[in-house]
Amino acid sequence: MKPGGSDMKVIMVPVADRPECRIALDHAFSLAARLSANIVGYHLRPHRAEHAVSHGPRVTVMLEETELPPVAAADQQLNRANAEKLFRLMAQEHGIAIGRKPRSADHSLAFWSEMVGTPGRLFGIIGPTCDCIVVSRPKRKASGPARAFMLAALLHSHKPLLIVPQRPVRQPGTRILVAWNQKPQAAAAVTAALPLLARAEAVHIVCCGKEELPGPKTAHVHNYLRHWGIGSQLHHTRGRDPSREILGVYKANRCDLLVMGAYSRGQLRERILGGVTHEMVTAFDLPVFALHS
Incomplete structure (x- = not known):
């Protein structure tokens, strides 16, 4: 589609x-x-x-x-x-x-x-x-x-x-995981990824920790994608180690692409203190579709 x-x-x-x-x-x-x-x-x-x-x-x-x-x-x-x-x-x-x-x-x-x-x-x-x-x-x-x-x-x-990655991998986008944190950067990444999400065989959405911010919850993203004719499966983790938890959901569902917002806490702070963006784009060797807005 x-x-x-x-x-x-x-x-x-x-x-x-x-x-x-x-x-x-x-x-x-x-x-x-x-x-x-x-x-x-x-x-x-x-x-x-x-x-x-x-x-x-x-x-x-x-x-x-x-x-x-x-x-x-x-x-x-x-x-x-x-x-x-x-x-x-x-x-x-x-x-x-x-x-x-x-x-x-x-x-x-x-x-x-x-x-x-x-x-x-x-x-x-x-x-x-x-x-x-x-x-x-x-x-x-x-x-x-x-x-x-x-x-x-x-x-x-x-x-x-x-x-x-700097190694041969299959063309990403068949099974996609969206990392959701209720922030505008994640929402912008989802919108930008619509052409890929619409062609995927499976779409998963993960939120690490409680959904306590004023922004959209995973259910809202799920319903938004349904308007586009895209089905998705929701996952929630404890949020103690978001990077590792995202990677766990990614592997458990045999995903081949991660969609995420990037550097929402500020690039310099994340690179010094560490953060999800920094780890996903440097530490973990998986295809990432990221947007910093």
Whole structure:
């Protein structure tokens, strides 16, 4: 079933000359074909001038981990060429033609683009003009492009991210778990995920702890999805360890995608003190559809 006018039409994926990009591209092209959406591959590279900054601002940027490391001009050109080659190869493998100018069609099209700047600045420009961004999950203690792309897209694009593991997994979205906490971020994530929820074979909703906030309860979400013709099963846990409890429900119901709001307590506080978002996008190796709004 297709949820009418709420379908995704533009899927964006950052492309670099790195092994994890192949897996992210494979998921992005598969998702585009599934939704009859277009896919736009962006190669983002730092401008040399942006690395000539004082130590104070640079420390701030690196703390946010949304900056790419400096690369020599010759290596930048090689990386750009290899990234475009990988994108075109994956498009060919998925049977999706490369287009020149953006246009609508009854089948998926792929488009290639390049931009120069920091990931945070660029995702703030290109992120709002897409429907979903596909990125690979950085390894738990890793830095570099994977972490920079994920955090910059999550914090600056204001659009949902599909974060996929750096290992082969089946195309996510057959059995979906929604992590519900009565907050606006979770509600926005559910709305953004409607095209995937409508195509899922099973949808589960979990709330950890008592539903004591002023926001909607799981029953309201269940009824909202019924208006879209989407059935769902509700789960409640004690709320003593939300991350582990969500993971337990996820595994017990053989889910392959987690839908959640992101960084509702503030990104810096969560990353220092720990939180559900931080653990789900860094500690647990599962596909996550997340939205920070």
